[in-house]
Amino acid sequence: MAEKYKLSEGSLRVIMKGGQIDNAIMQVLDTKRIASGNTDKERYRLLLSDGKHLFSFAMLTSQINDQIVNGELSDNSIIKIKKYITSVINNVGKAKRVLVILEMETLVRGENTSKIGSPEPLPDDDEPLVENDSKNKQVSSTSSSTLHVVNGNNRSVNDPNVSIQDQLTHPISSLSPYQNKWIIKARVSNKSNVRTWSNSRGEGKLFSMDLIDESGEIRATAFRELVDKFYDLIEIDKVYYISKCQLKIANKQFSNLNNDYEMTFTPDTIVQECHDVVESIPQTRYDFISINKITHIEVNTLIDVIGVCKNVSDLQMFQAKSTGRELKKREVTLVDQSSNSIALTLWGAEAESFDGSSQPVIVIKGARVSEFGGGKTLSTGVSSIMKINPDIPEAHRLRGWFDNEGISKTAVNISARSESGGYQTQWINIKDVQEMGMGQGEKGDYFQVKGTILLYRSEGGIYKACPKEDCKKKVVDQGNGMYRCDKCNREYPNFKYLLLGSANIGDWSGNMWISLFSSEAEKVLEMSSQAVGEAIESDPQALVEIADKAHFKQFVFRCRSKMENYNDETRLKTVALKVEPVNYKECNSHAISRIQELLN
DNA sequence: CCCCCCCC
Numbered sequence: 001m002a003e004k005y006k007l008s009e010g011s012l013r014v015i016m017k018g019g020q021i022d023n024a025i026m027q028v029l030d031t032k033r034i035a036s037g038n039t040d041k042e043r044y045r046l047l048l049s050d051g052k053h054l055f056s057f058a059m060l061t062s063q064i065n066d067q068i069v070n071g072e073l074s075d076n077s078i079i080k081i082k083k084y085i086t087s088v089i090n091n092v093g094k095a096k097r098v099l100v101i102l103e104m105e106t107l108v109r110g111e112n113t114s115k116i117g118s119p120e121p122l123p124d125d126d127e128p129l130v131e132n133d134s135k136n137k138q139v140s141s142t143s144s145s146t147l148h149v150v151n152g153n154n155r156s157v158n159d160p161n162v163s164i165q166d167q168l169t170h171p172i173s174s175l176s177p178y179q180n181k182w183i184i185k186a187r188v189s190n191k192s193n194v195r196t197w198s199n200s201r202g203e204g205k206l207f208s209m210d211l212i213d214e215s216g217e218i219r220a221t222a223f224r225e226l227v228d229k230f231y232d233l234i235e236i237d238k239v240y241y242i243s244k245c246q247l248k249i250a251n252k253q254f255s256n257l258n259n260d261y262e263m264t265f266t267p268d269t270i271v272q273e274c275h276d277v278v279e280s281i282p283q284t285r286y287d288f289i290s291i292n293k294i295t296h297i298e299v300n301t302l303i304d305v306i307g308v309c310k311n312v313s314d315l316q317m318f319q320a321k322s323t324g325r326e327l328k329k330r331e332v333t334l335v336d337q338s339s340n341s342i343a344l345t346l347w348g349a350e351a352e353s354f355d356g357s358s359q360p361v362i363v364i365k366g367a368r369v370s371e372f373g374g375g376k377t378l379s380t381g382v383s384s385i386m387k388i389n390p391d392i393p394e395a396h397r398l399r400g401w402f403d404n405e406g407i408s409k410t411a412v413n414i415s416a417r418s419e420s421g422g423y424q425t426q427w428i429n430i431k432d433v434q435e436m437g438m439g440q441g442e443k444g445d446y447f448q449v450k451g452t453i454l455l456y457r458s459e460g461g462i463y464k465a466c467p468k469e470d471c472k473k474k475v476v477d478q479g480n481g482m483y484r485c486d487k488c489n490r491e492y493p494n495f496k497y498l499l500l501g502s503a504n505i506g507d508w509s510g511n512m513w514i515s516l517f518s519s520e521a522e523k524v525l526e527m528s529s530q531a532v533g534e535a536i537e538s539d540p541q542a543l544v545e546i547a548d549k550a551h552f553k554q555f556v557f558r559c560r561s562k563m564e565n566y567n568d569e570t571r572l573k574t575v576a577l578k579v580e581p582v583n584y585k586e587c588n589s590h591a592i593s594r595i596q597e598l599l600n
Numbered sequence: 601c602c603c604c605c606c607c608c
Binding site: 195196197199201202203204205206208221223224251253254255264316318319320321322323325327329345347348368372373379380381382383384417470 | 601602603604605606607608
């Protein structure tokens, strides 16, 4: 099998002297984990042979470590190097050339072959094949790899007579806090607004940017006076040489960039725009998660997602419970080739300006996964980047799928609350609500129970609400034919009736009070809110009779219980999110399985 | 040195 592949003899010498070799075929004679204090930042060093020479300063970019970890890259493997960078690292004061493999393919696994030829160590005193001959001229390549050629290795980053372009650049993936002499050549793929903060540790302002090169990406942040120095200089999509930043461990909670470190600008930081041809530096890196897989992703994770905007809601406004701030949101339904859909919430200005009417492809880097009522949702935040109809292959493929197939397909909605979408909440008995200590958590507890309406409360069972769709705020009768909604902050000439359901439900084990959404109260009373309101207009006691008809009816109540505060008192509040007729087949099979459990 | 990211 190995005979099929001939090693690219002599290629190592060419590559390490600045030449370009596409798809070089080499043999990996040995792999070694590089000792590092941080186990998250594993690095592997390879001993490579091109059949003629040996080279031991080869590394894998950490993104492809799994090819070693899963055993695919055992000793003697024959590989094709599809993408690489050569670079220089500072090795105890001496510049040392390394080869960083960005992308490779295993052609023959090690166990199916053996060492080929008698390669000898690559001499490192050769004359360069390519000279870095003119000042201010970086060796650039339009191919997938950029080469940075050594031409005298003792130039210091500190030498003010040397323009930064003359220096050697390092791949972003090689940066670490343990080594501070480096220059990166990176594109700014995202730049935040200037934000201010004020907390117990002080106050100030900052902005951050995402930097990207062929090897990887990293976030950089500038604080206080460095904001004034750099904010206007740095523009999105431009390429810069950057050096002398401080490296620290990245907090994964706030960034999903593929880097264990992040950088902070210092007063010594140097930023210089690069005007060379730089098409080899990518625009943005994505690690898209298919929508059906988001079901299993932990809440609060940041992910990259791509989807067609199948539906979009109106702009909604309300006040934040905690801060009282006016919030604006818009909900977008994204669908992808998995034929699953998810709700994405946009906030603030992004929500306001969003136009989804043409069903565009939406790409989000760093969307936050949340949970609502048992379903998963996404939302954008300060560090997410949203792109509409970006010119990337994934977007074109998705467009094609949607226009031909997706548009007429029903998608599984993974944001569906527990009552639909195949997500089953737990069946319980009423006594369990107390006994299991429901509702202690932040999000509350969800369950379903089969119960009988013992008492439907008619007092205060209906109110005049804001006529605006989706607004359920009680209006204040102005006495002049106008009704004021404090939530919308305006007066309307009309209102709508809404039921405010409250009922005591019981089963064999006990009873409890629940409140019901108006839509669900309508199901229990078998009347619309509007009809009940009109009945009350002619007879104030009408709801007593209407409620009486609901007594002793049986339903399945899908509920959420949560501890809530009422004037210094904490009480458990249970809301029936959904009321459904009893499905006897389902209830009985549940009862049978419970009996089986008890027998065992 | 930020890091709140909201609501049903």
